Amino acid sequence: MRLLALDTATDCATAALATDGVIVVERARAAPGAAAREVLALVDDVLAAGGVGIGDLDGIVVGTGPGSFTGIRIGMATATALADAASLPLAGVSTLTALCEAAPSAAVAVIDARRREVFAAGPDLAAAAYDPATLAATLRPGTTLVGDGAVRYRDIFAAAGHAIAADDDPAHRVSAASHLRLARFDGAAAVPTYLREPDAVPREGAR
Amino acid sequence: MILAIETSCDETCAAVVDGSTVYSNVVSSQALLHGRFGGVVPEIASRRHLELVSSVVRAALDDASVRLADLRAIAVTAGPGLVGALLVGVAAAKAYAYAAAKPLVAVDHLHGHVASLSLDEEPFEPPFLCLLVSGGHTLLLDVTGPSRFTVIGRSLDDAAGEAFDKGARLLGLPYPGGPAIEQLAADGDPGCVPFPVAMAGRRGLDFSFAGLKTALATRLRDQAAAPADMAASYQAAVVASLVLRTEQALEATGARRLGVVGGVAANASLRAALNRLGERRGVAVKAALPRYCGDNAAMIGAAAAHLVPVEFPDFLQIDAYARAALGVESSVGW
Numbered sequence: 351m352r353l354l355a356l357d358t359a360t361d362c363a364t365a366a367l368a369t370d371g372v373i374v375v376e377r378a379r380a381a382p383g384a385a386a387r388e389v390l391a392l393v394d395d396v397l398a399a400g401g402v403g404i405g406d407l408d409g410i411v412v413g414t415g416p417g418s419f420t421g422i423r424i425g426m427a428t429a430t431a432l433a434d435a436a437s438l439p440l441a442g443v444s445t446l447t448a449l450c451e452a453a454p455s456a457a458v459a460v461i462d463a464r465r466r467e468v469f470a471a472g473p474d475l476a477a478a479a480y481d482p483a484t485l486a487a488t489l490r491p492g493t494t495l496v497g498d499g500a501v502r503y504r505d506i507f508a509a510a511g512h513a514i515a516a517d518d519d520p521a522h523r524v525s526a527a528s529h530l531r532l533a534r535f536d537g538a539a540a541v542p543t544y545l546r547e548p549d550a551v552p553r554e555g556a557r
Numbered sequence: 558m559i560l561a562i563e564t565s566c567d568e569t570c571a572a573v574v575d576g577s578t579v580y581s582n583v584v585s586s587q588a589l590l591h592g593r594f595g596g597v598v599p600e601i602a603s604r605r606h607l608e609l610v611s612s613v614v615r616a617a618l619d620d621a622s623v624r625l626a627d628l629r630a631i632a633v634t635a636g637p638g639l640v641g642a643l644l645v646g647v648a649a650a651k652a653y654a655y656a657a658a659k660p661l662v663a664v665d666h667l668h669g670h671v672a673s674l675s676l677d678e679e680p681f682e683p684p685f686l687c688l689l690v691s692g693g694h695t696l697l698l699d700v701t702g703p704s705r706f707t708v709i710g711r712s713l714d715d716a717a718g719e720a721f722d723k724g725a726r727l728l729g730l731p732y733p734g735g736p737a738i739e740q741l742a743a744d745g746d747p748g749c750v751p752f753p754v755a756m757a758g759r760r761g762l763d764f765s766f767a768g769l770k771t772a773l774a775t776r777l778r779d780q781a782a783a784p785a786d787m788a789a790s791y792q793a794a795v796v797a798s799l800v801l802r803t804e805q806a807l808e809a810t811g812a813r814r815l816g817v818v819g820g821v822a823a824n825a826s827l828r829a830a831l832n833r834l835g836e837r838r839g840v841a842v843k844a845a846l847p848r849y850c851g852d853n854a855a856m857i858g859a860a861a862a863h864l865v866p867v868e869f870p871d872f873l874q875i876d877a878y879a880r881a882a883l884g885v886e887s888s889v890g891w
């Protein structure tokens with residue numbers, strides 16, 4: 351059973367390959383605003399490192415966000431097309447859930463959502479967009495936070511007594527290996543998780 | 558055979574094309590989705606493209622009874638257009654090309670519209686003058702080769718299709734405005750309400766439609782004309798402005814042939830007016846078949862036939878762009 355996973359919802363694009371539940375190789379590339387465009391090169395890297403081609407896979411796993419809208423779409427369009435072209439099943443894993451998976455237990459995942467907001471989720475926290483200060487006040491003091499949103503608003507979260515590892519700690523980066531451990535090929539469609547509505551106002555009297 | 562993907566605006570499209578033969582042409586329009594906003598909302602369009610792109614590609618392959626392995630190349634619109642929307646098609650096209658081990662062709666959307674003239678039993682070959690009129694563009698192109706053209710005139714503000722959309726809005730008609738105005742205008746008198754011919758007194762080959770929209774707003778307030786007459790008069794004013802500049806471009810370039818492409822080229826009164834212009838000047842006029850006027854992927858596949866496919870990994874460098882590529886655009890000051 352060979353599975354490929356990729357995630358491009360954050361500024362760190364990631365891809366990984368697993369054989370029979372063992373992570374064979376993982377690659378990541380950090381590039382603010384541009385990481386998602388590297389994803390197919392990452393996919394080629396991990397397949398080459400694992401000595402396999404697309405046709406040798408049994409399934410593909412994709413991070414469904416939340417994060418950058420464009421990043422989510424590039425990753426999901428890539429994964430969907432790869433799966434369609436190679437007739438493989440596709441499974442989606444929430445990017446927030448993947449962040450939690452790799453973190454210490456009971457950690458809350460926090461992804462930068464721009465516009466002075468973060469997307470966050472945790473054991474007792476529903477996935478949603480939050481104002482950092484509101485989120486800091488909502489969480490039980492001493493909560494461990496991971497993700498680029500935790501790093502960006504470190505001051506706010508630290509002031510509320512929450513624990514955040516050093517900026518370069520790998521716990522803050524989404525890892526496609528997490529997706530491989532979490533994926534369930536149960537036939538459910540992979541659906542993008544935007545957690546924010548598009549900015550658009552219906553015109554008056556529109557039908 | 559080429560599989561082409563087009564997601565530059567609000568139509569998710571895929572087609573299988575071989576030269577001028579179209580084996581399939583799937584267009585999934587989002588017009589209803591954007592109608593309640595009175596125009597295309599980029600983020601909504603991009604989300605919808607992602608939902609649709611692989612099923613549209615699958616439908617195009619199935620309609621053509623073709624497998625990815627049978628293809629010579631995969632083509633995709635790289636720009637100009639909404640970058641977020643384009644990126645969905647570009648990412649999908651790269652992934653299909655990678656998985657199927659096929660080269661990729663990046664196609665300019667404007668080039669695609671020009672190439673729509675070749676999708677016919679009697680293809681219209683360059684050189685010719687081309688009027689490209691759509692919701693996003695109003696351009697006069699000097700087409701010198703199958704993939705070579707120069708912009709010699711363009712709209713300085715709204716595109717002709719936008720002029721129809723905004724006019725429709727003022728008239729209380731739904732989006733997209735072109736077909737709605739054309740339908741209402743069918744029962745109206747185009748000479749009922751006088752409009753200025755936009756840019757009539759101005760030199761050069763550029764267009765302007767913002768003034769017409771303002772003129773329509775004033776007339777709707779001040780004149781008691783039937784809606785059909787108002788729509789017919791407004792449509793006639795847009796058409797007159799397009800015909801005026803086209804005639805000046807024919808004169809300036811000495812072109813003996815005129816091609817008409819883009820979504821607005823499906824407008825029957827524009828087609829008729831340009832045919833009359835051709836007869837008057839002894840110029841051969843050819844409009845794209847109506848099914849290839851609006852955005853579609855068949856025209857992207859037709860344009861791709863004249864471009865060099867890029868192999869992996871070089872095609873990873875292909876990126877979406879919002880504005881017309883430099884070098885393609887160059888305004889000539891007549």
Ligand SMILES: [Zn+2]
Pocket residue numbers: 666670691693819820851852
């Ligand atoms: Zn177009």
